[in-house]
Amino acid sequence: xxxxxxxxxxxxxxxxxxxxxxxxxxxxxxxxxxxxxxxxxxxxxxxxxxxxxxxxxxxxxxxxxxxxxxxxxxxxxxxxxxxxxxxxxxxxxxxxxxxxxxxxxxxxxxxxxxxxxxxxxxxxxxxxxxxxxxxxxxxxxxxxxxxxxxxxxxxxxxxxxxxxxxxxxxxxxxxxxxxxxxxxxxxxxxx
Numbered sequence: 001x002x003x004x005x006x007x008x009x010x011x012x013x014x015x016x017x018x019x020x021x022x023x024x025x026x027x028x029x030x031x032x033x034x035x036x037x038x039x040x041x042x043x044x045x046x047x048x049x050x051x052x053x054x055x056x057x058x059x060x061x062x063x064x065x066x067x068x069x070x071x072x073x074x075x076x077x078x079x080x081x082x083x084x085x086x087x088x089x090x091x092x093x094x095x096x097x098x099x100x101x102x103x104x105x106x107x108x109x110x111x112x113x114x115x116x117x118x119x120x121x122x123x124x125x126x127x128x129x130x131x132x133x134x135x136x137x138x139x140x141x142x143x144x145x146x147x148x149x150x151x152x153x154x155x156x157x158x159x160x161x162x163x164x165x166x167x168x169x170x171x172x173x174x175x176x177x178x179x180x181x182x183x184x185x186x187x188x189x190x191x
Contacts (some may be wrong), residue, residue, distance in 0.1 A: 005151060006067045009085050011076035012069055016138030019164070020076075021052035024142060027152045027160035028056045036061055048106040049084055056151050058091040072149055075099060076124065076137050077094065081110055097188070099124040099137045104135050104191020120148050122188040124180075132176025139177040143184025154185055 007024070011017030025037035036055040044168040053067040068087045078100040080086060086096075089152075094117045098107050101123040108119040122144040124137030131139075139161060146157045161181050165174045 001184035004055070004059070004061075004147060005072065006070045007054040007056070007072040007074060007145070007149075008067050008070040009052040009054075009074045009076065010080050010084065011050055011052070011137075012046075012080070013041075013048045014048055015076050016050045016136045017050055017076050020074075020138035020142050021054050023138075023160055023164045024054055024145065024152070024157075025056075026164060028054075030160055031152045031156045033058060033151075034061050036064075040066070049080055071095065072097065072145065074141055074145060076141055078102070078107070081107075085111060087111060090117065094118075095148060096120065097122065097141065097148060099141060101126065104189050106162045106191075108191050119191045120144065120149075120188050121191065122184050124184055127180050127183045127187065128176075131180040132173055139180035142186035143181035143186075146181075147185045147188050148190075154182075157181060 009017045009021050021037040027034040028035045034057045038053055040051040055061050069091055071091055073086055075086055075098045078098055100121050104119045104121045107121055113166045124140035125135045127140040128136050142151045146154055158178055161177055165177050
């Protein structure tokens with residue numbers, strides 16, 4: 001049976017959520033998979049809630065509609081838990097990853113998820129600030145997603161972070177994002 005996974009990303013405009021979905025797609029494509037990555041915007045302004053999606057499969061993807069029943073939900077801004085229904089349509093065995101310093105058990109209670117669903121947390125914003133001086137959690141979240149889903153190897157992810165960010169940023173920022181991805185992988189906690 002082919003491996004297939006759907007991921008829904010929740011974030012706010014300016015946090016790099018759409019970039020994270022694209023980098024993950026590129027990494028999975030480099031790793032030999034079939035992928036889709038696409039955003040869904042509301043009002044296009046910094047701070048507005050946005051969603052992005054990934055479909056990743058070992059086989060050709062023939063579905064082109066929205067991701068309605070994600071296996072993984074990545075929440076780049078924990079305040080969105082109170083603002084939008086981040087659990088909407090999730091599978092009984094869904095995995096939630098939340099950017100927060102809070103304990104995963106505390107986040108589980110706030111999300112009100114089923115016992116069969118897993119909750120992970122990573123302090124992605126703190127990692128980003130420590131790594132490159134800006135509160136952009138996308139690279140840290142990518143590292144954590146890589147760890148909890150195993151959709152792509154960390155070496156492949158890091159190579160794609162380097163490629164994607166290398167087009168736009170100075171080496172110091174690229175190195176900071178690589179460090180953030182590594183730390184996200186290492187520091188993600190399960191509750």
